[in-house]
Amino acid sequence: MERKHAWAWLLGGTVAAGFGRGLQAIPVVAWLEPVFFLQFFHHSRVHEVSWRSKLGILAAAIFAQAAGLTFAMAGTLNDPSFTPLGVAVVAIAATLGSTALVLIPYFGASAYRHRYEGAVAAGVFFFPLVLTGLWIAYARVSPFGTMGHSAYSQSDSKTLVLTASFWGMSGITFLMSWGAALLHEVLLCQNPVPPPKLPSPRNPPLPYTGAPYLHSPLLLRRYSVVEPHLQGALPQGVTWHVRAFSAVFLLALLYGGAQTSLFAGRFYQRGIEEMYHKTFAASCILEDEARGGSLERLWAETEGRVAAGDDVILWSETAAIVLGDAEEAALIARASALAQLGVAGRDTNKPGPYIGLSYYKVLDGQTPHKAPDQTRHVQQHEGPAGKALQNGLSHSSSNHGPSYEALSEVQESHIGTSALSGASEEIGSKGIPRPSVWGTAADVITAGVAVMSDGTKTLAARNSFVLVGPSGDPILKYNKTHTVPLEEDEVVQGDGRLMIAETGLGTMSAAICFDFRFPELMRQAGQKSVALMLQPAWTWGPVGLIELYAGAFRAVENGFHLFRCGSSGYSAAVSPLYDFEFVRETLTNGTITAQLPILPHVPTFYASYGFVLEYVCVILGAFVYLLAVLPRSAIGRVSKYWPAQLRESLFGPELDFDNSVESRGASEGSSAYTSLQ
Template identity: 25%
Template sequence: MATISGDPIARRTGEADLRRPRRVPPPHPVSRWPWLWLVVGAALLPFAGLQTLVPLTAWVAPVFLMRFTRSRRPVVGLPVLVVAISLALLVGLRGGFFPVEDGIGYYVFVAGLGLGGALPFAVDRLLAPRLTGLSRTLVFPAAVTTVEFLSTFVSAYGTAGSAAYSQYAGLPLVQLVSVTGIWGLTFLVSWLAPVVNQLWERGWSAPGGRTPTVLFAAVLAAALLFGGAQLAFAAPAAETVRVAALAPDRRLSELAYSAPAVPPGDAAGRAAVRDEYFRPVLDELFARSEREAVAGAEVIAWSEAAARTLEEDQAAVVSRAADVARRHGVYLQVSMIVQLASGTGSDGGPVNENHAVLLDPDGTVVWDYLKSRPVPGDGHDPGPGVVPTVDTPHGRLATIICQDDFFPGLVRQAGRAGVDILLVPSSDWRGIAAWHAQQAPFRAVENGVALVRPTRQGISLATDGQGRLLGHKADYDLASDQTLVVSVPTQGNDTWYARMGDTVAFASALGLLALTGAAWRSRRRPGGDAGTARTGSDQAERPAPVDGLPAR
């Protein structure tokens, strides 16, 4: 220990030094940027999962939002994040994107979505600082995947808006869903944010920074290599069948859906509505169906809600369809909204039913499928949720209707049944047309089925079992003819997802529970400190610096 000399000046200086503590610089510079990271991340969000999809933003936006939440105390950062996500959703949901009426209920709905979007960041903020190395980067993707999966059990919209759908344009990467379902792709997209933040906080050379980065890069490369190999070496190689996908004439369809209310006891009034509003679109659809049958189509499918009919006329419409199928020797699926005679509205029962009826070349009704997952407010009850199938000379056919395709578990029935061609009659509106069309092919890849999607007020398309676009018609608001004719492979392929189901989603949920337990044990360990990592020699290292907060 140094001594102070007898010199009075030196003594006074030394005493003063002992009395006045030195100003110690902070252990690391405090960032002034966290609010900028919030703005950048929130600005990217509207393009990451809603109607204007830019695939890269789904990877990048969470990076900046996580940088913000890890830089602020939870009591401040997380409520601010909920507000930021909700504001971004208001931009993304513009133009009547969801069928929710404007008003206080709409804003409560958006705030609920914002809270759900912020939940994985909250889990990361609370658990990740108490973990080390690779496990620290797994909290967020496991939380995102778990939240998305659990929401399918309570949300009327199923998997709509999943992070996986943002990658619709990357066909090699989309092939991953044939093994893991969308859950593996959701996990992969979400994993980038904690990996980048790990590097941001610790650097490449620090313990815990290199391994997650290398592993993430290896998994991403493996997914791309697998997808590329699938597309190159396992492409569908089967005969094709000519399929005609019909959406109704726009003007006539608008006329049908502008019909006045039809009271159940007024037979003359109901007949007048039928003749003036409903019959014209039916006549036009049957005429086009016959034209396509003559031209060589062997399977003809109408869009969802292509026609509108009264309950007492339903049998006559089916009989007319059977006659067309029998005379031309085709499979004809007619889709219609049946206005119930006794329907009284949401308080007193359904007002309509949503049917897809398939007739075989003998004119026999193969199935009469009721939509399983109706959009809230559509006016009809859900069907039994059983996907029908039939063997034909053109492969095994099945059908679902529109929003049914947001529920992978429902559609997986087709994959397990070895379906070759899945008919998906749909009806959209302008705000969701492109967004919904981008998500539908994921069901084809998951189950190895060709998909034919005739769409009213939206985009009609067809893909093979690997998501390759076979036909695409996006001119509903412009063109007078709404017929898409495509040649579709008659043989599908088996997929791991059809066999294994949502294994990856369950594994993510269990993994999140395990990570929560590990973080809890770290908290209770004597001397344990959040963010304190241990090296391979079990020596404690400095706590990970977090922007805006001094290390402890």
Template identity: 25%
Template sequence: MIEGKSRDVSIGAGAASWLCYAAAVALLLFANGRWALGLAAWLAPIVLVRFVRTRPARAGVPAAYAALSLAWAFQFRGMVPLPPLGYVALALGFGAIGLLPFLIDRFVTARIAGFASTLALPSAWAAIDFLVARWSPYGSWGSPAYSQRENLALLQLLSLTGMFGVTFMLGWTAAVLNWVWERRRRWPQARGGALALAAVFAAVVLGGEARLRLFPPTAPTVRVASLSAPDLELFPSADVARRVRSGEGLTDAETAAVRNLARAIADNLLQRSEREARAGARVVVWAETSGFVFKEDEPAFLARGRDLARAEGIYLGMAYAAWRRGAARPLENTLILIDPRGEVSWRFLKAVPVPGPEAAVSAPGNGRLKVVATPFGRLSGVVCFDMDFPRLLAQAGGLGVDILLVPSGDWRAIDPFHTDMARYRAIEQGFNMVRQVNRGLSVAADYQGRVVAAMDHFATEDRDLVAQVPTRGARTLYSRIGDAFAWACAAGALVLIALASRRRG
């Protein structure tokens, strides 16, 4: 329904709108990122919408942009490996991206007064979130959906719409509550909108609870052991480390020293893998780049893993850094799965190195997931940052992956946020996941996002995680229809903008 402009904006007048702004600023600081509070993510857009709609554009738009940019800088401080100027530029960019759906909401609701106008903000927000996740070098980082990572019932929506359904709900709640407020003196008209929001919200949350309680994983489990790197020095000096990572040459003595240290690390990993196999683990996997090998030494290194897998009858996921000396991009961030016969089932190179120092030295893989059928389900794997790209992980749903091995490496500032992000992909695509993390929270999670085992790198000296992991995943609606919901949101936003453009403000 299209009507003339008729909303009540009295609450936005004068000082009241700036009170909304102050509340928005305070709430935005905790609406995402390192210190996210789930409730703040629901409340912040409500008052920000009120402010953006009711202030003159020349004052309201710059103020909202400043709030969103500063909030993003605070939310993700220490989480992005960039120098200060680069980080400021990134925060300003994400501030502009964050502002856009609120500007679209302001434009549409000034011209369309019907309940359909409440779809402008959520449709635009979900569509922009989708496009950022699809094309940004940081993937889905910054998505408002990650603010709800502790709300497991709500997150079951991911199995239907992907993470963009959660973004839609955040935006639609803000839009509907503002629509109701503007019609608070005409309650019979506003009541229908309030009931519609309540009904949809209840269906989403209760549906999620029902899925968790009535349809939990029932497949047999397999014992999976995952190991982090030992606390052993790899390089004899910082200068040798720098030259190895930059592809510069080493003396024969330095090369021999690095090989000896790398062998000690390999000995540790293989001994621990053997111990876990003898304790009953049928799948063993290492954290990201736990092993190290010069490229010319790789065959001998793999032979040791193949011998162990054959002797113990296990699937062994060896995650290691293979360095091609003299290459412009010397690092091959590798995950290889060896089967109980000692044969290589598949090889995967990290597809998306983290922008910055890692990307500068990495030779990325082609991003094609490999899968092998085993008595314990279909096994596949990716490496760390790859999990932040929903489009890449869509392959897992299409391939029917049951267990995804995810060797990873984090740091304090992104722990445990980054591990929680990975659980979104498990729910979306219906696979069980083992994410073993150097310097972070390691978890095994089922395809509903339920954590079945966890190990905190910073709280224990025993860096091995053992979990009973379901051997069957679930084919989700999202894995079948892909981003149909997000594209529908994009189309809906464009239609609303077109309709609003035909009317004068």
């Protein structure tokens, strides 16, 4: 009967894994998912069976977890729609992740509970410590960052998300897994395995089998065969956890709620006009890898927004493509001249314009050797936006930088000198046209990687961002640090440093799309007191919403105001207090405008000291895991030097490492018989 219950729990765990995390998460299911797998390991009696059966149980748990995660994340790498390769890669990643989840926190929790059945309090803490520590380590070393993290499932709970400003998303994960482990323990207490017949002269003590709840005098007393009216009552260790978890959970809700009610500038009963009397005009211009005519449309939209008086104009990720340093310089020069012209036509008290250029740059040495005989001359002032800018701004260069004529000269001197010609092939996951010869030494190009004549390979491009200030100077440059696996194999990663710029809107910084999946990188923004963070983004399929939530989590953790401009997904502005000031589903072209409040940086405990909590969790998680898997003799030799109170907390009050398992079982059975006489 117990084994039948185990398979029912495993089936429920498979379904819960499919809806607890990922792209269609249900918040409450994420809290309950661990309970199913913990119950499965308990009812399967995994520590009492042969190694062959044990391996079968572990394989079944891994398969169930992997099946659920594959269902939850199947669309992650499918651009633009589901493909067998994309699903296969997700399935492989899910299997690897599930193996780690099953063998480390789940199997480890079962082993600890089986070995130290009297240490109830420490046993409940085992699972949240180890699971949270595993997620922290995963986010540091995995190229996927926090993808699939259970905390994202709580994105709809503003009060809970706001607690991330204190303990980060790892704290939310710890709280969720603590609640799951506690519920698992309570279920076991309410439905204990019936104890065997009590020892008597006619029924001598049974040999100890290592099965929990069968022979331990601690557990006989826990479920009180002497006092039937106490059966089902929670043991003292579990009662302590219920009280502690309830107190921490209520304090978390109090802290999160206070962020909105007391610390958001609304206290006491202030109006919107009083709170947000300073605003700035922001625009998001969506384009996808523009060249030629589409690049001119991109510039026309940019000119139009400058003419309209926007303070921040942000391009979506890789809105344009440039070939080499020359075209990059021309792109920046055109934005610099445009920014200077924009200053001429606006109020001197008005900040901006700040123009954020996001582009895909093919590195020098990768571009074809081609004479500039087919230079593409960019025509100025085309379209109503360009005409509006000409009519609304002064053309004088005496006080405010270069004129439109100077801008034309800057453009024509560079644009198109590396124009594509000759044979080309589509390479890279985005289908970007690439020249078939990248310099004299490049023989073969596959997926954006140039294979040189000597057999070596070189990456081909950068995913870059430059912010041009009102003076016309580039005040911030950033190269994407965390590239998307498989999608951006040809992109050289940045150095992992967030740059800042002091502006009229406060301290500004920027990172690109997938970078926001990595809390360690984004913590720099909190430590550098960034007030406004720019996020050019490009997503695909169903991942846009979860990527938006990832950025919103980083805004709360680090106290910055997020302005996201994302093509094929979501564009939004999110305050440090998780207020979504606007959210818009966006395609690959068009312009979105918004009037946003000028918000200061909000100092957070997490940005300054939150990493300490993470380190503590990793260290304690590793410590208790070793206690569960190391040989008993080794633990006994080391722990005999520890304080008695610590030993009792970790191992239970009556564990004796000096006795063998069999003698411990016999002595427990005899003592139980004696105590019950």
